[in-house]
Amino acid sequence: MSKQESGINLDAVPSGDGCVECLKSGGWWFHLRRCAECGHVGCCDSSPHQHASKHFHATGHPVIANFEPDDRWLYDYRTGDAFYGPELQPPLFHPLDQPTPGPKGKVPKNWEDLLS
Secondary structure, eight states, rough: OOOOTTOOOOOOOOSSSHHHHHHHHOOOOOOEEEEEETOOEEEOTSSSHHHHHHHHHHHHOOOOOSSSSOOOEEETTTTTEEOOOOOOOOOSSSSSSHHHHHHSTSOOHHHHHHHH
8 A cells, every 4th residue: 555545644744733723713622633644733523623633524634643642543534443553753742841732821711611
């Protein structure tokens, strides 16, 4: 299977330290996911806006990687399977001083009530 067919591009770098769309709109996220094909960083499906899944539906890029420092798994939207795969280009997770949820100063006090 080619890199393009697999949905993993080992040359792609992360688009930034946080969810691209949330940062642009002044929003917040719970956890971050990174597109393994292009590096887009979006928020997870438990986040209010679910930008990582929206990126998949808009682009067809099927594989995301956890962008949190706790675990280095990947997930394939096509199959619904999580798996361990090749190591992507660094950084592999957001900066350690960035809070979860984040970003600092944007998370509402009742954030737990707002998660899906």
